[in-house]
Amino acid sequence: xxxxxxxxxxxxxxxxxxxxxxxxxxxxxxxxxxxxxxxxxxxxxxxxxxxxxxxxxxxxxxxxxxxxxxxxxxxxxxxxxxxxxxxxxxxxxxxxxxxxxxxxxxxxxxxxxxxxxxxxxxxxxxxxxxxxxxxxxxxxxxxxxxxxxxxxxxxxxxxxxxxxxxxxxxxxxxxxxxxxxxxxxxxxxxxxxxxxxxxxxxxxxxxxxxxxxxxxxxxxxxxxxxxxxxxxxxxxxxxxxxxxxxxxxxxxxxxxxxxxxxxxxxxxxxxxxxxxxxxxxxxxxxxxxxxxxxxxxx
Amino acid sequence: xxxxxxxxxxxxxxxxxxxxxxxxxxxxxxxxxxxxxxxxxxxxxxxxxxxxxxxxxxxxxxxxxxxxxxxxxxxxxxxxxxxxxxxxxxxxxxxxxxxxxxxxxxxxxxxxxxxxxxxxxxxxxxxxxxxxxxxxxxxxxxxxxxxxxxxxxxxxxxxxxxxxxxxxxxxxxxxxxxxxxxxxxxxxxxxxxxxxxxxxxxxxxxxxxxxxxxxxxxxxxxxxxxxxxxxxxxxxxxxxxxxxxxxxxxxxxxxxxxxxxxxxxxxxxxxxxxxxxxxxxxxxxxxxxxxxxxxxxxxxxxxxxxxxxxxxxxxxxxxxxxxxxxxxxxxxxxxxxxxxxxxxxxxxxxxx
Numbered sequence: 001x002x003x004x005x006x007x008x009x010x011x012x013x014x015x016x017x018x019x020x021x022x023x024x025x026x027x028x029x030x031x032x033x034x035x036x037x038x039x040x041x042x043x044x045x046x047x048x049x050x051x052x053x054x055x056x057x058x059x060x061x062x063x064x065x066x067x068x069x070x071x072x073x074x075x076x077x078x079x080x081x082x083x084x085x086x087x088x089x090x091x092x093x094x095x096x097x098x099x100x101x102x103x104x105x106x107x108x109x110x111x112x113x114x115x116x117x118x119x120x121x122x123x124x125x126x127x128x129x130x131x132x133x134x135x136x137x138x139x140x141x142x143x144x145x146x147x148x149x150x151x152x153x154x155x156x157x158x159x160x161x162x163x164x165x166x167x168x169x170x171x172x173x174x175x176x177x178x179x180x181x182x183x184x185x186x187x188x189x190x191x192x193x194x195x196x197x198x199x200x201x202x203x204x205x206x207x208x209x210x211x212x213x214x215x216x217x218x219x220x221x222x223x224x225x226x227x228x229x230x231x232x233x234x235x236x237x238x239x240x241x242x243x244x245x246x247x248x249x250x251x252x253x254x255x256x257x258x259x260x261x262x263x264x265x266x267x268x269x270x271x272x273x274x275x276x277x278x279x280x281x282x283x284x285x286x287x288x289x290x291x292x293x294x295x296x297x298x
Numbered sequence: 299x300x301x302x303x304x305x306x307x308x309x310x311x312x313x314x315x316x317x318x319x320x321x322x323x324x325x326x327x328x329x330x331x332x333x334x335x336x337x338x339x340x341x342x343x344x345x346x347x348x349x350x351x352x353x354x355x356x357x358x359x360x361x362x363x364x365x366x367x368x369x370x371x372x373x374x375x376x377x378x379x380x381x382x383x384x385x386x387x388x389x390x391x392x393x394x395x396x397x398x399x400x401x402x403x404x405x406x407x408x409x410x411x412x413x414x415x416x417x418x419x420x421x422x423x424x425x426x427x428x429x430x431x432x433x434x435x436x437x438x439x440x441x442x443x444x445x446x447x448x449x450x451x452x453x454x455x456x457x458x459x460x461x462x463x464x465x466x467x468x469x470x471x472x473x474x475x476x477x478x479x480x481x482x483x484x485x486x487x488x489x490x491x492x493x494x495x496x497x498x499x500x501x502x503x504x505x506x507x508x509x510x511x512x513x514x515x516x517x518x519x520x521x522x523x524x525x526x527x528x529x530x531x532x533x534x535x536x537x538x539x540x541x542x543x544x545x546x547x548x549x550x551x552x553x554x555x556x557x558x559x560x561x562x563x564x565x566x567x568x569x570x571x572x573x574x575x576x577x578x579x580x581x582x583x584x585x586x587x588x589x590x591x592x593x594x595x596x597x598x599x600x601x602x603x604x605x606x607x608x609x610x611x612x613x614x615x616x617x618x619x620x621x622x623x624x625x626x627x628x629x630x631x632x633x634x635x636x637x638x639x640x641x642x643x644x645x646x647x648x649x650x
Contacts, residue, residue: 191383194350199397199444200371209400213387 041270052267059271069272071247072255073279078162079169079237079251080230086170088223091177096211098178099185109182116175124239127168131155155241158248165240165249172236173229177222184218185211217294224287231280252276300361300451300484301326302347307356309342316342318508319356324452329478329485331499333492335531339508340488341456347486348377348454360451376445377454381461382437384429384444390416391425394443401448415443418477434462435470442474446481453478453485459494471497492532496520504528522626523548526633529626538598540569540589541630548626551584551601556608557617567625569593571600571618573610580604590615
């Protein structure tokens with residue numbers, strides 16, 4: 001008994017010893033910044049005075065009463081749900097298509113992945129040229145087939161900037177959805193469809209009663225991941241529009257950046273960052289509940 | 299319920315011929331087993347009956363209808379798959395109800411039929427379970443119930459017992475047969491297991507390399523194999539084959555006994571046998587050795603019941619014999635069986 005306990009203690013010591021480096025790194029790289037953000041959010045830190053006086057929840061109060069925060073919140077929701085909805089729809093459609101047997105399927109699958117592999121900066125530069133009002137290929141194309149009669153200001157009008165950014169985001173990230181869904185689609189046993197055919201199910205019924213329930217858990221999980229990633233996506237929007245024109249594409253991460261590094265109001269930036277985090281946590285809770293339900297049904 | 303007829307059906311894939319000119323008929327209510335080694339075309343034939351594959355040549359008739367080009371759903375057949383193909387996200391109830399639901403049956407009818415089918419296979423108490431919460435045997439019965447629920451004309455089964463463990467397989471086989479007797483639906487059953495085929499089939503179709511080698515009752519197939527392939531495929535250990543000039547002699551191990559075992563004056567054919575090794579199997583002993591004497595030296599096996607007192611002398615030539623009535627003769631070049639006196643199955647032999 002005593003020996004067993006000693007052995008167990010020995011095992012524990014070893015376990016703690018091997019865990020220590022990881023825990024140390026985690027605390028250093030995630031713990032310290034998190035605490036710093038919280039403490040910064042409680043201070044009035046600016047360019048002139050980096051030591052900043054403690055101001056309690058004043059920065060949060062500012063955020064929750066400022067128009068900038070609510071505009072950014074609204075923009076974030078438009079950005080996140082716009083991109084995720086389009087990505088999921090496009091991703092599912094293409095995954096279903098690529099799951100069929102046809103000539104050059106391997107090539108098609110490889111090409112679909114291309115946007116995901118292009119570095120964001122490269123992609124954004126190219127898209128900015130394409131969206132350019134005078135020399136951009138998009139306006140040129142739309143003009144030549146007569147859909148529009150004068151160039152559209154894709155990135156420089158408040159009404160179109162968000163749409164443009166969403167289109168680029170969808171183009172960049174839908175391949176991720178395709179890969180995830182193609183994986184699960186290919187794991188559906190062929191016999192399921194054969195049994196359904198014999199049982200008299202139409203193509204639509206096969207999709208609705210076999211394919212969809214089968215892919216649903218992965219579909220929701222992918223949507224969840226895409227939601228989180230879109231929520232704190234920064235570089236695409238910043239590089240495309242810098243949050244403009246005016247505040248048309250200023251999402252919460254952009255607002256954090258602008259507050260901290262353009263206005264040098266670090267305290268307010270940190271407060272917005274923490275609020276963003278809180279909103280994301282709520283969404284995660286909802287999504288996980290949804291996924292759990294889908295898996296229980298499986 | 300219906301009769302099923304296959305007329306000169308072939309299935310040619312780009313790189314090989316899976317089924318070659320097969321003709322057979324399954325009578326109303328009959329249980330027919332397609333038996334053969336893997337790759338013999340039995341599953342392809344079943345899939346053509348189901349409509350999951352289209353024949354390259356030939357015709358398939360279900361009842362009085364030509365079904366060759368019909369969609370699977372229009373054939374009124376049911377199929378049980380090797381892995382059951384249950385829908386994992388649906389309960390047992392909904393799995394069984396599926397064929398009715400997709401046809402838009404009203405829920406009262408669905409409930410009656412599901413309860414009836416589930417009752418037939420003894421699943422009444424498990425209707426709320428999901429497939430993954432059930433044993434292999436229960437899944438198999440769910441698949442049976444699902445295939446039954448809409449009164450199919452023909453019932454197709456693709457090795458439905460092969461995923462069960464050996465013990466369960468035996469009882470499931472028994473249940474399946476009783477069940478078919480009760481429902482009386484025309485059934486085609488695919489297997490590579492000859493014990494299953496012998497135990498289940500009213501008749502057995504032995505297939506090899508896409509062709510039918512023999513069609514007959516289990517007894518006919520075993521007693522009067524149509525050729526040397528069937529002779530060696532059926533039975534474990536297989537029929538002994540010894541060539542004698544331009545014919546091949548065949549005799550089952552259990553008919554190959556010490557000469558002393560036969561009554562004086564009975565009609566026997568003597569065959570000298572040299573035993574190398576004895577395998578004790580409980581009820582029987584298997585004697586491994588070589589046929590010798592005036593026949594060419596050929597490996598052979600004798601099966602002697604343990605109740606027969608006999609201790610072989612290893613390595614020396616012993617007088618063995620086969621009752622002449624149990625001796626089969628095959629053409630040495632074609633491998634086809636030569637007529638046996640008293641054999642009454644010519645009408646059922648199906649070649650070409």
